[in-house]
Amino acid sequence: MTARSTAGPAIRVQGLEKSYGKLEVLRGVDFDVAPGTVFALLGSNGSGKTTTVRILATLLKPDAGTAAVNGFDVATQPASVRESFSVTGQFAAVDDILSGRENLLLAGQAAPPRRPGHEGGRPARPLLADRRGRAESVRVFG
Structure with a gap:
């Protein structure tokens, strides 16, 4: 396992985008979650909550933007992301x-x-x- 990052937010999402054909599900989502906090991702049905969580869990790839969990990039370090948290x-x-x-x-x-x-x-x-x-x-x- 790669050493866990202790600097910065526990979760960082910047400019996250995801589309399915012409349907834009995520358009420029940004948020940080500080270590040791409880964070709620709220929204109406179809607002992109599940898509965001699936990207953070490395189950989907974003079309644009970046996301990191415990300092590990979801796109380039998926194994380290999966080892560092659970859903x-x-x-x-x-x-x-x-x-x-x-x-x-x-x-x-x-x-x-x-x-x-x-x-x-x-x-x-x-x-x-x-x-x-x-x-x-x-x-x-x-």
Whole structure:
């Protein structure tokens, strides 16, 4: 893994653009997120929120502009970007069962270890089984 950058914003987006044919989804999006902050990306349906997150997660390539996560450029350092953060969905199948904290723990535990030999926390299935005995209704992805 490339050394993590500690200078600058945790997320920097400058002039981000993305189109699908003639449909312009992102037009010059700019924002910075300071390290250690909670950031909400809000907008109406079709405003480009999901497209922006997919670019930040290296799942899509922007047509123009730049984006960096923890100092790593999403276009030129995608592996380092993916190693430095995680994304979890808004609507998980267990939203009604788990708290926000438990959903984050589940997402973190379902991801592969970031360091060889690192076990992380408890496996997801026992975490879910501890919660109201409803593990049978939950699929663990991985």
